[in-house]
Amino acid sequence: MVGVKAANGDQHHLRALIDSGSQISVITERAAQILGLKRRRCKGTIFGVGPTSEEPIAQQTYLGWILCGSVKSYQCNVMVHNNYDDLQRFWECEDISLEKEMTSEDEFCLQYFSKTTKRLEDGRFEVRLPIIEELKHKLGSSKTTALAQYQSLERRLDQNIALANDYKRFMQEYMDLSHMERSASERKMEFYLPHHGVIRDSSTTTKLRVVFNASAKSSSGYSLNDIMYKGPNLQQDLQQIILKWRQFKFAYTADIEKMYRQIWVFPEDQAYQRIFWRESKDQPVQVYQLKTVTYGEKAASFLAINCLKQLAAEEKKKYPEAAKEVEESFFVDDFCGGHHTLQQSKQLQADLIELLKSGGFNLRKWRSNEKQLLADLDTEQCDKQTYEFKHMESTKTLGLSWDPQAFSLSWS
Incomplete structure (x- = not known):
């Protein structure tokens, strides 16, 4: 009872x-x-x-x-x-979808990319931002709001010295790599990106990432993302990649270092990527513009992934198997692959490194269930941490952890 x-x-x-x-x-x-x-x-x-x-x-x-x-x-x-x-x-x-339906906007983005993208002398790509021409004139002023948000950021950094130092190191690296430069002249068509720091405890390299907000509204109510095409979703299916990867006797993982920032943005379009920054309050606030594809912009993922696909197509004759892996075994900047024999695994690994290097991409954080596949790599190219494979969306996080010695997978 x-x-x-x-x-x-x-x-x-x-x-x-x-x-x-x-x-x-x-x-x-x-x-x-x-x-x-x-x-x-x-x-x-x-x-x-x-x-x-x-x-x-x-x-x-x-x-x-x-x-x-x-x-x-x-x-x-x-x-x-x-x-x-x-x-x-x-x-x-x-369902593991093998084909993705293309809209008319998607088709336009692909054609626009094909017409406007080029390889520079060092092999790197230069792309145009896919701005919607009919909406371009609706972009209002963003300078005042971005400056106010930057001043608010400075006040927060004043209260956290450790965060301020990490922030300064991140921005200094941007300048040292020539990924941003001073911008003196104003343009009729320009946009100022507010920015803030995000701490990534799981990262084995840079714990702090500065995120640039291309969705911030201008005086007209439109943001940079509002007047930009997103482009088709070119990501490979995560389940399909994992199922294929698990078949190999010799398996490894790696990722592309600063993938977005290895792709240059056409100089005229860099005016849409302006920011406020100064090293210390003893200096006046300066205007900089970002010169590479920027995380936080609607089309960033499309532009970066399509550059990889274009690179694979152009290098296919020289590296046929590696080009196929670039097409099928990358989830944005993360790679999961391998082979059935040690010799073939080594050859594929070497070809992948060379293929991506030809486009200015550095493949690093290598992990493997076979020590010989890491023996010929420089120490800084290897990752000693447990591999974590993440898919970020607006509503969820999909993570996968791999123990290469036991070859076991766990969801986190």
């Missing part, structure tokens, strides 16, 4: 049978009336729950009604009215 609270708060003593192995819970009609429980309409007519243990039991699940029972054969006594829209969405989530 157990005490049960009714809908109106009254206490009743009812008899309960507890079965820890049961997958359903049932209640008699009389008990439901005593407790004054609210009914909820279901899409089905149910028979089969009764005093005889041999009869089948109907259970409502997120996939619809299912029947279970110990008899070998029986007549189905459930009239099912499934919500096919919910079922279709489930299978779409679980």
